[in-house]
Amino acid sequence: MASLLLTRLSLHSLRSSLSGCRHVSKVAPQAQMEWDYDGPCMKTAVPGPSSMERLKQLGEIQNVDAINFFCNYEESRGNYLVDVDGNRMLDVYTQISSIPIGYNHPALHKLMADPNNLSTFVNRPALGILPPGNFADKLAESLLSVAPSGMTRVQTMACGSCSNENAYKAMFIAYRNKERGPGGPTQEDISSCMINQEPGCPDLTILSFMGGFHGRTMGCLATTHSKAIHKLDIPSLDWPIAPFPRLQYPLEEFTRENAAEEARCLEEVEDLIVQWRQKGRPVAGIVVEPIQAEGGDNHASADFFKSLHSIARKHGCAFHVDEVQTGGGATGKFWAHEHWGTDDPADIVSFSKKLLTGGYYHKNDLQADKGYRIFNTWMGDPSKNLFLVEVLNVIRRENLLEEVTRSGKALLQGLYALQEQYPGLLSRARGQGTFCAIDIRDDPTRSKILLKARDKGVLLGGCGERSIRFRPALIFKEYHVALFLNIFNDVLAEFK
């Protein structure tokens, strides 16, 4: 299939148009978006000399081990990230999956040019006490226009971690209120909570999954189990951890085996809930990603998630679906949980990244019963809501979810073909929409492939122990897929 794509496209026209580039793609993209660049263009190794100089400078201020290179965001456009050495890369990682419609989208610049919007950037309110007059309208235009089924309530937050932290708090509060009944907290509840003791600070837990990632603040981190580097040396809470299904791919070839694996995990979840309730540390909520992203793009079936929700319901646990990475359209639906085909997907759905603002949707009964229980100074940032309104307009106007579905099919088919072509090197191609991944032979090879790809003008990221995750923007078209597959094929050929 990848070879089909190769032959379908002209290999020469782009090369001639990009003089001065050290590496140019062999595929001519169709310039459907005139503000996008027409291909990668590499001028130096990456990081180049200008990045190296800045790395030294920043190293005096911060740990720079994780820095890839320094960017020229002014010159970046569409699917292309330009660095400070003038290298232009096709971005299939998009700032850890957080750029929804590419760099410098004209719609977002237009918003900035409107003088009516400036005050929103200049005056950041304490949203929980003094919201701007248009706050509810902007929520309706932005977040509520894409609210998950069954949810009409949303709380904004600044980032993914504080979204999950506050979602957990909402689940604890709801659980205790239900347990307590109409009487309200006792004097003992109130005095003991001030010194972190029971019953005011109850010994409730959140059940999470091995391989899950829900952020790095201490509450979130107690539910994150993807990589040791995230957790090492940080005190934690002893909470129940269930196995997440380890499915075999392609899913349709292993339905029986995968169903058995999912049943095993569900049984374990239910056992844990019962055990932990028996030891006086009940599970107030279950948190799960629709696709474990950071943990290695681990999928599970719609049935698995629906059964998990049923188990939660049966035992009085809230069901929290963390869509921080999966939300925003990359799976071909706005929320990954829409693939489950149910109108009652969850009790609480958190988001951030492509949504530009953090936050969470929730059902009515997960709303805190009093003000100031879910609260902080900023409670989000209305300037991010402004951008989100425009992003959603672009997604609708340009039918980007359909485009993602189309590009995603081409990407997955291409990965299948490459996997067939390089059987010792690649395995487990998988994905929904463009939210795809593939496994590499081993971690050192993965690292080399990522660097080689970058030198050839494609920016990728890893996840899990030996996966590469594909996280392009929603404007990643079929011709970008073809361009990517060709370059990726070139890279892989060197590892055969």
Next chain:
Amino acid sequence: MASLLLTRLSLHSLRSSLSGCRHVSKVAPQAQMEWDYDGPCMKTAVPGPSSMERLKQLGEIQNVDAINFFCNYEESRGNYLVDVDGNRMLDVYTQISSIPIGYNHPALHKLMADPNNLSTFVNRPALGILPPGNFADKLAESLLSVAPSGMTRVQTMACGSCSNENAYKAMFIAYRNKERGPGGPTQEDISSCMINQEPGCPDLTILSFMGGFHGRTMGCLATTHSKAIHKLDIPSLDWPIAPFPRLQYPLEEFTRENAAEEARCLEEVEDLIVQWRQKGRPVAGIVVEPIQAEGGDNHASADFFKSLHSIARKHGCAFHVDEVQTGGGATGKFWAHEHWGTDDPADIVSFSKKLLTGGYYHKNDLQADKGYRIFNTWMGDPSKNLFLVEVLNVIRRENLLEEVTRSGKALLQGLYALQEQYPGLLSRARGQGTFCAIDIRDDPTRSKILLKARDKGVLLGGCGERSIRFRPALIFKEYHVALFLNIFNDVLAEFK
């Protein structure tokens, strides 16, 4: 003294200039800043009909118990917040102390008008891996230009809570690295941390103080002990909590008593450190505010903080000074800890609010030894650094720290005079710069005073059990103080 202020100023000129206002101030401000309004102007009760309508609308989406009213940020200027009903209030609370140089400052609008800056707003990077080319320069111009003594390193974050969460993580990591020596983590460290168990997730603690506030995510919340509403029903970590001095005011009249109280608390701190180490749960860090803000504007002396730092040093605990609310100039120095007169104030200093971006400064040995240990997707927001550069320029150009010192003196003298005038109603006037507070007879009276003041065009906030905190912007001049004191005097007269 307040009466002195009253007689010094014309009581009539303002009233005549503000026709159509239900309540006008009796003091004529000197219009030193032409972009600022010249006084409050009240047209309706607050919340007015337009706010009430929006409250109902937002109530369908969120809990609105804490909402005061809805704002017209476009029309707000300088020290004045305008609401959607056209009421204009002198803002002495500034979005929970987070607006540094007033609303719609021309310098910030000028920044927004520069097309070179737009890309920074439109393209939010993952700063930890792909920073913009000017990132180190912007840090140097902004945060590093006001770095606390002894600190050349700074890590940006999105908000106050994640600043403290990550500061705690940095302290835990440094503590374990020191404990472990050069060998690095064991296989057992790495495998146990994945399931939240020791030794990988060690049983280390942070020592905090009763009355302290450090945020509301779960790590921060374990060190927050100001109000039950913040903590009730949220599981916590059992960490040591020390008493914070309960001083008598004015400080200079009770030096002996206050010194004894501080000595008692310091002794308790040292006892706790020893006890908790003995039970195998060592204190990795001590966190403290220079003035306990949320907890009631509780002060302690420079000697107290210097001794606390010595105790931390002696026992190998990191010393974390949380300047989220105190930082940014309101005490008359950029950092409240500068009042301690030491060139080694802390190992780590966190900030947010008036700094517009969250983050923390730290000494070299508190830098994580590897990348991705202190990390999240955004790691702050460079557009906030842009604003901060301008805010700092304005502070320097307009000598705002001197202004704050001058206004603060007038404010505190005025509060002393009022306290003398209303002895049964007011007590414990205290403050540094304009970062002042006063206690009210009881909580219900405080609530009434806050509402009355708002109706007369002054926006204030409470803190602690029965205090009012004053948190004006840095552009709050002496004539704003006079204006405020007059209105406050009017309000208090009704409670005599």
